[in-house]
Amino acid sequence: MEFFSRMMGRKKSAGSAKERLQLVLIHDRTDLTPSALDALKDELIEVISRYVEIDPTAVSINIAKDGRSQRLVADIPMRNSNRRRVK
Amino acid sequence: MTAKVATVTSGKGGVGKTTAVANIAVGLASLGQRVVCIDGDIGLRNLDVVLGLENRIVYDLVDVVEGRCRLRQAMIRDKRLPELYLIPAAQTRDKSAVSPSDMVRLCDELRQECDWILIDSPAGIERGFRNSIAAADQVLVMTNPEVSAVRDADRVIGILDAEEKGPALLVINRIKPAMVKRGDMLSVEDVLDLLAIQLVGIVPEDENVIVASNRGTPMAFDNKSKAGQAFHNIARRLMGEVIPFMDVENQGFFQRIFSGRK
Numbered sequence: 001m002e003f004f005s006r007m008m009g010r011k012k013s014a015g016s017a018k019e020r021l022q023l024v025l026i027h028d029r030t031d032l033t034p035s036a037l038d039a040l041k042d043e044l045i046e047v048i049s050r051y052v053e054i055d056p057t058a059v060s061i062n063i064a065k066d067g068r069s070q071r072l073v074a075d076i077p078m079r080n081s082n083r084r085r086v087k
Numbered sequence: 088m089t090a091k092v093a094t095v096t097s098g099k100g101g102v103g104k105t106t107a108v109a110n111i112a113v114g115l116a117s118l119g120q121r122v123v124c125i126d127g128d129i130g131l132r133n134l135d136v137v138l139g140l141e142n143r144i145v146y147d148l149v150d151v152v153e154g155r156c157r158l159r160q161a162m163i164r165d166k167r168l169p170e171l172y173l174i175p176a177a178q179t180r181d182k183s184a185v186s187p188s189d190m191v192r193l194c195d196e197l198r199q200e201c202d203w204i205l206i207d208s209p210a211g212i213e214r215g216f217r218n219s220i221a222a223a224d225q226v227l228v229m230t231n232p233e234v235s236a237v238r239d240a241d242r243v244i245g246i247l248d249a250e251e252k253g254p255a256l257l258v259i260n261r262i263k264p265a266m267v268k269r270g271d272m273l274s275v276e277d278v279l280d281l282l283a284i285q286l287v288g289i290v291p292e293d294e295n296v297i298v299a300s301n302r303g304t305p306m307a308f309d310n311k312s313k314a315g316q317a318f319h320n321i322a323r324r325l326m327g328e329v330i331p332f333m334d335v336e337n338q339g340f341f342q343r344i345f346s347g348r349k
Contacts, residue, residue: 012270017234018277025241025281068244068283 026063030070037061044074053079088121090198093205093325094223095258098239100210102231103260106296106305108207109137110315113307114322116171121201123162123172125193127219128209129184132176139303140165140173149177152189158196167308172201182214187221194222203325212246220252225325227287228255232262232273241282256287258321262335263292275335288321290314291335 027033032040041061048054058077063070095104095111108124116122125148126134135141146161151174158174165171177184190206197204208219220226226247230240240257247253259278266272273281275289293314299306306315307322313333320330 014267014270014273014277017273018281021234021237021273021281024238028238028242029245065283068248 022065026065026070029068030063032063037063044076048076053081055079088199088202090121090123090194090201090204091224091325092194092198092222093203093225093227094127094208094219095205095227095229096208096216096219096243097210097229097236098212098243099230099236102229102236103290103296104210104229105133105137105207106300107227107229107258107260107290107318107321108134108205109305110307110318111322111325112138112171112203112205113168113305114319115203115205115325116165116168117307117319118322118326119170120203120326121170122203122205123174123197123201124205124207125174126176127190127206127215129176129215130178130181131209132178134173134207135163135175136303137300138165138173138305140175141303144175147175147177148193149180149184151193152185158193170201182209182218185218187217190218190221212243216243220247220250223252226252226255227258227321228282228284229258229260230278230282231260232267232275232278237273237278237281244282244284253284255284257282257284258288258290259286260290261292262289264335275332286332287324288317289332289335290317291333 041059044061045054045056045059054076060075062073064073095108097104112122112124124134126132129149135144140163143163146156148161150156151158151161161174162172163175165173194204206219206223209215228240228243230236244253244255247255257279259275262275263272267274279286291313293312295306295312296314306312307318310316310319317333320333323330
């Protein structure tokens with residue numbers, strides 16, 4: 001049975017339950033929807049770009065879990081200043 | 088005596104709160120503790136039938152709060168143990184008949200008379216729940232290894248933190264070892280990882296729960312059933328004993344063969 005369900009590429013249901021709960025609980029606890037998180041990301045990129053040069057496509061913003069509290073983790077790669085054109 | 092007030096709550100209904108209160112109460116009382124159970128589910132009382140005391144009700148919680156009887160008169164003594172009492176909920180009133188401050192006052196009066204006050208909270212996060220946690224020194228949050236029960240438990244844990252009633256203790260009820268084993272049920276570790284609070288008990292699914300409620304004799308009265316043992320362990324942990332958790336997910340091969348179940 002296990003072999004067949006694996007062959008069919010079907011995931012064990014407990015795994016889906018845990019993954020789905022992880023997301024649902026983060027949104028329940030923080031009151032932050034995925035679309036609000038996207039908007040936050042866009043605005044953050046805009047603000048940071050005013051000061052430093054970054055690659056907007058490489059920016060990642062995630063909610064990490066730390067016990068019962070969550071933290072917003074942003075990874076924003078900066079471009080090297082020596083690669084900038086000199087006026 | 089200064090009693091400790093412990094409330095069992097869950098958010099979602101039907102996860103086993105009433106069964107837990109009845110059995111933990113029996114567990115504590117059989118350790119020689121003086122225990123008073125309060126049914127906090129006004130309008131939908133059930134702790135009386137689970138304990139088998141439904142025929143002895145004269146006065147209820149609302150009668151005490153509204154001054155129609157003394158506290159003592161509403162305490163039904165369970166004759167099977169020396170020091171186990173029930174204060175039943177009113178059946179023909181609604182939750183608004185009692186306020187959180189009524190509960191605090193009532194429990195303060197009771198504290199002098201016993202070692203433990205166990206409160207069976209109704210499902211939900213409204214008035215009945217607020218009443219049930221108002222006087223609590225310790226809240227036990229009960230859940231099942233199932234998506235909606237875990238989600239609601241998380242919500243309740245959050246509210247308890249906000250109300251400064253935390254940290255709550257977790258009871259995971261109705262675990263089916265075979266389903267966990269084949270990957271079709273959240274494991275104890277999964278639920279703990281998601282909810283991130285301290286565990287106080289794990290209780291396997293057990294048909295004896297139904298048999299016990301049919302008879303009005305909680306399982307904890309005889310120590311043979313798995314669920315009964317699990318509730319006894321919770322009672323001992325509440326008393327401060329350190330007891331290893333039952334390995335419900337990996338019951339031994341022989342154990343399964345000889346218990347005659349698949």
